[in-house]
Amino acid sequence: MTILRGAAGASLPFFSGRAMTSTTVRIDGISKRFGSAVAVNDVSVDIARGEFFTLLGSSGCGKTTLLRMIAGFLKQSEGSIYFGETCIDDVPPQKRNTGMVFQSYAIFPHLSVVDNIAYGLRARGQSAGEIKAKVDKYLGLTRLSHLGHRKPRELSGGQQQRVVLARAMVIEPDVLLMDEPLSNLDTEMRVHLRAEIRALQRQVGITTIYVTHDQEEALLMSDRIAVMRDGRFEQVARPHDIYNNPATRFVASFIGENNFLPVSGIRSEHGRTMLDLPGGRLLTTVHVPTNGPLDAAIRPQDMTLSPEPSGTNMPGLLGTLTDIQFLGGTVRYALDLGDGHVVQVAGSSRTGEALPQTGSRHLLSVSAGALRLFPRGNA
Amino acid sequence: MSAAIGTSERRGAGRLLPGFWSLVTIAVLVIVTALLLLPVINIIGLSLSGGVKDGGLFEHYRTFFSERFYYQTVFNSFWVSCWAMAFAVALGVPAAYFVNRYDIWGKGLARAAVVLTFVSPPFIGSYSWVVLFGRSGVATQLFASWGIPLPTIYGPSGIIFVFTLQFFPFVFLLVSSGLKTIDQSVEDAALNLGSSEFRTFRTVIVPLLVPSITTGALLVFIASFTDLGTPIILGEKFRVLPVLVYGEFVNEFGGRPVLASALSVVLLTITTAALLLQRWLSARFSHASAAVRPLEVQEQPLAKRLAATVFVFLLIGTALLPILNIVVSSFLEAKGPVLTGNFTLANYQRIASRLTLPLWNTVFFTTTATLLCAMVGTAIAYIIVRRPGFVSSTLDTVVMFSYAVPGIVLGVGLVVTYHEPPLALTGTSVILILAYFIRRLPFSVRSSVSMLQQVSRDTEDASINLGAGPGRTFLKITIPVLATAILSGALLTWSNTIRELSATLILQSGTTATVAIEIFNEVVNGNFGVASALGTVLILLTFLPLLLLFTVIGKKEDVLV
Numbered sequence: 001m002t003i004l005r006g007a008a009g010a011s012l013p014f015f016s017g018r019a020m021t022s023t024t025v026r027i028d029g030i031s032k033r034f035g036s037a038v039a040v041n042d043v044s045v046d047i048a049r050g051e052f053f054t055l056l057g058s059s060g061c062g063k064t065t066l067l068r069m070i071a072g073f074l075k076q077s078e079g080s081i082y083f084g085e086t087c088i089d090d091v092p093p094q095k096r097n098t099g100m101v102f103q104s105y106a107i108f109p110h111l112s113v114v115d116n117i118a119y120g121l122r123a124r125g126q127s128a129g130e131i132k133a134k135v136d137k138y139l140g141l142t143r144l145s146h147l148g149h150r151k152p153r154e155l156s157g158g159q160q161q162r163v164v165l166a167r168a169m170v171i172e173p174d175v176l177l178m179d180e181p182l183s184n185l186d187t188e189m190r191v192h193l194r195a196e197i198r199a200l201q202r203q204v205g206i207t208t209i210y211v212t213h214d215q216e217e218a219l220l221m222s223d224r225i226a227v228m229r230d231g232r233f234e235q236v237a238r239p240h241d242i243y244n245n246p247a248t249r250f251v252a253s254f255i256g257e258n259n260f261l262p263v264s265g266i267r268s269e270h271g272r273t274m275l276d277l278p279g280g281r282l283l284t285t286v287h288v289p290t291n292g293p294l295d296a297a298i299r300p301q302d303m304t305l306s307p308e309p310s311g312t313n314m315p316g317l318l319g320t321l322t323d324i325q326f327l328g329g330t331v332r333y334a335l336d337l338g339d340g341h342v343v344q345v346a347g348s349s350r351t352g353e354a355l356p357q358t359g360s361r362h363l364l365s366v367s368a369g370a371l372r373l374f375p376r377g378n379a
Numbered sequence: 380m381s382a383a384i385g386t387s388e389r390r391g392a393g394r395l396l397p398g399f400w401s402l403v404t405i406a407v408l409v410i411v412t413a414l415l416l417l418p419v420i421n422i423i424g425l426s427l428s429g430g431v432k433d434g435g436l437f438e439h440y441r442t443f444f445s446e447r448f449y450y451q452t453v454f455n456s457f458w459v460s461c462w463a464m465a466f467a468v469a470l471g472v473p474a475a476y477f478v479n480r481y482d483i484w485g486k487g488l489a490r491a492a493v494v495l496t497f498v499s500p501p502f503i504g505s506y507s508w509v510v511l512f513g514r515s516g517v518a519t520q521l522f523a524s525w526g527i528p529l530p531t532i533y534g535p536s537g538i539i540f541v542f543t544l545q546f547f548p549f550v551f552l553l554v555s556s557g558l559k560t561i562d563q564s565v566e567d568a569a570l571n572l573g574s575s576e577f578r579t580f581r582t583v584i585v586p587l588l589v590p591s592i593t594t595g596a597l598l599v600f601i602a603s604f605t606d607l608g609t610p611i612i613l614g615e616k617f618r619v620l621p622v623l624v625y626g627e628f629v630n631e632f633g634g635r636p637v638l639a640s641a642l643s644v645v646l647l648t649i650t651t652a653a654l655l656l657q658r659w660l661s662a663r664f665s666h667a668s669a670a671v672r673p674l675e676v677q678e679q680p681l682a683k684r685l686a687a688t689v690f691v692f693l694l695i696g697t698a699l700l701p702i703l704n705i706v707v708s709s710f711l712e713a714k715g716p717v718l719t720g721n722f723t724l725a726n727y728q729r730i731a732s733r734l735t736l737p738l739w740n741t742v743f744f745t746t747t748a749t750l751l752c753a754m755v756g757t758a759i760a761y762i763i764v765r766r767p768g769f770v771s772s773t774l775d776t777v778v779m780f781s782y783a784v785p786g787i788v789l790g791v792g793l794v795v796t797y798h799e800p801p802l803a804l805t806g807t808s809v810i811l812i813l814a815y816f817i818r819r820l821p822f823s824v825r826s827s828v829s830m831l832q833q834v835s836r837d838t839e840d841a842s843i844n845l846g847a848g849p850g851r852t853f854l855k856i857t858i859p860v861l862a863t864a865i866l867s868g869a870l871l872t873w874s875n876t877i878r879e880l881s882a883t884l885i886l887q888s889g890t891t892a893t894v895a896i897e898i899f900n901e902v903v904n905g906n907f908g909v910a911s912a913l914g915t916v917l918i919l920l921t922f923l924p925l926l927l928l929f930t931v932i933g934k935k936e937d938v939l940v
Contacts (some may be wrong), residue, residue: 073840093843094852098846106837119855120845164841171845336510 016252022207023084023174024049025070030079032065032231039065041231042079046207048223051234052201054210056218057228058254066228071177072096072207078173083174094123099168099206105160107152113163114139114148120171137168141200152181158189165197169204176201176208182217194221215255219243220249249374252297259343261304262376263294275371279317279337285368293376300346302370305333308361317364319343321356333360399849400762406769407759410609411777414817416793419647419784422640425795429637449623456619458730459535459610460603466582468592469601470543471550474694476580477687478551481679484688485756489695494929494936496698497548498921500895502608503914505541506902508532509612510708522566537613542603544698549602550595550937557591563672582680584674585821589664597657601650605785607881612902620646621787621881626884628791636795643788654783702918709915713908722744726912732896734913739891741877741920744808747873748815753865755816756823761857763824764831781821789814790885794830806888814882819872826871830858830864865934870924877920 025047032040040062047053048320055063059116068074072093088096090128099120107114114135121131126189132332142162161181168176181197182190198221201208212218219239226236227250234254235247246252253260264289265276275282277296288294308318319335322342326349333345333356345364349355356362405757412803417820430438443449478489509520522529531537561935569579586591607621614622624646628639679687712721763775784792793814803812838860842852880895887896894917903908928934 071844081895092848093840094846094848095842097846098844100841102835102837102841104835104837106835106841108838108842108856108860110862119847120843123842123845123847123851167841167845177844204900 006031020346021051022176022205025053025081025175025207027066027070028080028082030066030069030076030081032062032074032243033077035372038231040069040076041233042235042324043226043228044079045226045233045236046052049207049288050205050209051224052198052208052221052224054218054225055228056212056215056225058213061228062177062231063213063228065231067177067179067209067211070175071098071100080313085133095169097173098170098175098177100177101161101164101168101179101181103183105157105164105184107160107164109152112149112151113144113155115150115168116163117170119167121378124171132223134170138170141169141203142166157185158193161185161193162196165200169200169206173206176206178208178210180212181210183212183214190217197221219255223339227254229254246290246297246372249295250295252372252374257300257344258297258299258372259300260295260374261337261341261343263296263373266294272368274315277317277337278341279319279364281315282371283315283368284371284373286371286373288373289375295376297372297374298343298366298370300332300344303364303366305335305356305362305364306355307347308363314363316359317343317366319364321358321360321362324355324358326355335364383606386582386780393772397492399853400766403758404762404766404774405753407452407762408718408770408774410755411774411817411820414793414813415781416777418796420790421796422647422788422792424642425637425639428887430457433637439638440645442638443645449642452618452620452623453649455535455617455728456604456621456649459538459542459619460600462539463546463586463603464596464600466539466543467547467550468596470694471547471595472554472588472592474547475551475554475558476584477691479555480674480677482684483691484678485692489691490936492695492699493548493551494700495918496544496607496695497552497671497920498874498878498925499702499918500608500880500898500914500921501541501919502544502612502880502895502902503898503910504545504909505609505612507704507708507914508537509702511704533613533615534617536620538585538610538617541609541613541857542599542606545598545609546602547694547698549598550592553591553598553847554593555936556658557588559673561587561777563674563675564877566674571779571858590661593664595658597653597660601653601783605646605650605652605787605881607884620649621785624787624791625881626882636791639791640795643791646785647788649785650785651783654821657849662765677772682724705911705914705918709911711908711911713911715905727906729909730916733783734894734916736890737892737894737897738916740808740891741895744811744815744891744893745873745876747812748819748876749869751816752819752823752872753869756820757827757858757861757865759824760831761853764828765836778821780823781817784818786814786879786881786883787819787885789818791883792886805886806891809890811883811886811891811893814886815876815879818879818882819876822875823868823872824862826868827861830861832864834860865931865935867928870928870932874921874924878917 003372027043027045027047029042029044030040031042032036039243043066045053055065055066069076072088072091076089076243081320082088083096108119111119117135117138118131121130121134126134135148142165143223144159144162144166147155150162161184165181169371178197182193185193194217210218210221218377219242220238224236224238228236229250235242235251237245237247242251242255246255247258252258261277263275263277267274267276273284273288275284275296282296290320317335317337319337322333322336323332325332329349331347331349333347334342335345336342343364424437427436430440433439435441442644474489477483478486483489499557508534512529513519516532519529532540559896565583565587566579569583570576574582606622607625610617610622611625618626620642624639624642627635627642673904709726710722710724712719712725747840759774764773793810794805796802797810804813825907835859839852839856842856843849847855877891878895880899883893883896884899886891892900894913896911898917901907901913929936
């Protein structure tokens with residue numbers, strides 16, 4: 001499939017002659033309060049046409065609340081939502097033309113697969129011929145053609161999820177909304193369906209807002225991710241940027257794994273910055289914030305383990321190997337750097353190579369561009 | 380997002396309010412106010428304003444509490460209701476335990492018999508007992524000829540006897556379903572820790588059954604306290620409160636509606652207190668638990684198995700005796716209240732000509748009220764479950780208050796409220812239909828509420844999201860998903876409404892008489908043959924929908940309570 005990636009990070013599906021029914025979404029200063037509790041706190045973002053945009057966060061961060069406000073099931077306390085140029089604040093949910101996929105499937109248990117998919121088209125009063133053509137097309141796209149007359153109870157979880165996906169997409173919604181659609185499936189089906197959803201979304205070119213707490217899912221599927229915490233956007237960026245350049249300490253700890261070490265001193269040596277850290281010092285090329293104490297964040301796979309050198313002048317962190325977890329292709333090491341600072345290091349294991357012994361001393365080296373700095377204590 | 384957070388978010392006030400449900404909410408509030416609150420308020424108002432005319436605000440209450448003739452009825456009512464409650468628990472709990480836990484013979488038969496007892500019209504049973512054990516009763520004379528005097532069926536002891544047998548199924552059914560919520564592992568754990576079988580029953584099973592037992596006991600109490608037919612037939616000089624209300628209201632020499640109103644308020648106060656007590660007790664003692672593996676049937680040694688079977692079938696057989704008597708008697712030739720041993724269809728021929736109107740009335744009123752219950756009940760259930768808030772919880776409370784309003788009080792209230800133009804409904808079919816509707820409404824609401832709570836709200840949201848409005852969503856999604864619950868609720872409503880007597884006695888006029896009224900009249904006139912034939916018809920009408928419910932829909936008998 002040919003995808004052009006725009007500078008803003010939005011993917012622009014490259015179809016000739018396909019009608020683009022979807023729209024841009026503009027979220028402008030949205031807040032939602034339940035009594036004194038703030039579920040969503042002043043968030044704004046512009047989502048491009050055809051973009052796969054993910055709201056990522058843990059339980060209670062406000063991501064589902066935000067999605068339900070876009071669908072119209074909840075009314076925001078402040079702010080406005082636009083589809084294209086149209087403000088939809090006062091449009092009731094049944095008139096918003098969004099297609100929503102629910103975590104619980106929300107399949108209509110008394111209707112067959114075909115009737116489930118046709119439901120929205122019938123509500124729109126379309127002709128029988130039109131409905132049949134569209135339903136058939138989406139039965140094909142979701143590979144359900146042979147199951148059209150089954151009742152939901154005769155379908156597996158993955159098949160049910162495909163039915164509700166077809167049901168949401170067949171109405172040619174302006175925006176596709178997905179609320180953790182894969183979280184009730186087993187791992188294998190989840191891995192399979194996320195690729196399928198992504199392919200279908202690109203094929204149809206529909207603007208999609210996807211809610212998940214699964215960062216792997218978010219990184220894999222999204223054009224852009226908004227990491228949410230306590231009702232706010234911590235960072236909105238492409239998956240690669242979220243991972244490599246986390247904007248906040250929270251994002252650095254939430255996405256992937258990170259070791260945080262306190263910086264006890266900053267020195268300039270020969271025009272380079274040297275950081276004093278537990279067990280030694282490291283060279284860095286990243287920008288150093290000037291005020292307040294700092295923590296350095298280093299990912300496990302960015303550290304290289306080597307035997308303790310005889311000379312002492314090399315940059316690096318010295319530590320004692322306390323634990324080895326052998327996982328087949330990868331090996332994880334725990335190193336104690338002293339003063340209770342233990343770091344996790346990921347290494348690869350090659351055939352024929354012996355593993356080091358616990359209790360032995362090692363030097364950890366980190367390339368100058370791999371380290372990130374954050375103000376301390378701002379968990 | 381965790382379930383707890385999801386729920387709290389959904390309960391938020393900011394949900395868009397589609398006009399459809401606001402209109403429906405207003406409509407059901409008007410209906411419930413007009414049919415329940417207004418009559419109750421009017422009774423209270425009349426009892427006070429009538430008092431002002433006669434000498435003081437509380438004049439009639441003062442009369443009531445100062446004259447022994449009146450206040451004695453309250454003590455009498457308490458006396459029979461409390462004993463009936465005690466006996467019903469003493470018999471119902473072991474019977475339920477044996478049927479559900481022991482490998483007794485004829486379990487299915489026992490359950491079916493309990494249901495039959497439960498749904499048979501109580502006043503028929505009372506008269507049937509008179510025929511068997513009355514002064515000139517069949518059994519009385521038989522035993523007398525052997526020189527064995529039998530205790531009297533009249534007065535308080537007879538009433539307690541009949542109430543116990545009529546209402547112990549409340550306890551039986553509630554304890555049966557309570558037993559299903561206890562996990563086998565709880566009992567296993569107690570036994571594993573060295574507790575004996577009886578000690579385990581006493582210290583583990585019974586405490587877990589307390590909510591079921593207290594609820595059953597208070598339902599027996601309320602049913603006994605408000606029953607009108609049985610004490611009229613058996614009470615003679617022993618008068619209970621509902622009989623007094625009825626007597627004062629429809630006295631042939633000019634009723635005293637004001638005094639009847641004051642008496643109704645007293646009756647209502649007591650039943651409301653009992654209902655509140657029941658709510659408090661079940662909240663206080665409830666153990667939120669779901670059984671993964673419910674208690675299993677235990678194999679018993681032969682002697683115990685035999686003893687349990689005998690106990691269960693003696694109880695149930697006794698309770699069924701009056702019903703069997705009616706069915707058999709309906710085919711026997713009768714000379715007034717005395718039955719002969721000759722088989723005949725004369726009783727059925729005699730009712731055939733007169734039955735058309737009451738039968739039509741009964742079926743028409745019941746069916747209309749049932750349909751209203753199903754529609755309004757489902758709508759109210761939807762509002763309570765899906766649109767929580769102040770209005771919704773108020774509605775919930777008001778509807779559940781209807782449980783506490785005895786049939787006779789509702790009857791008096793409706794007459795007091797709707798006897799003048801422009802709404803002169805007294806004596807019409809409409810007022811009976813409305814009375815049946817509002818009496819059964821809480822049951823319909825409850826059955827739809829429990830079903831709706833199991834249906835994910837996402838299903839309805841999905842429909843709205845796909846472009847169907849709230850009204851269309853309710854019709855195309857909610858109703859079909861709830862269809863089984865609504866149908867089984869309707870069948871229950873039908874079979875419970877068809878035998879209604881106490882409100883009907885107050886509200887009927889000659890042309891709106893129902894089968895139950897006809898039976899009552901025949902019983903009062905001593906035509907037991909005709910009464911039996913009518914009774915058999917009524918029992919059949921009551922039992923048929925239940926048969927459908929248990930066989931076709933596959934419900935268990937605990938839906939009855």
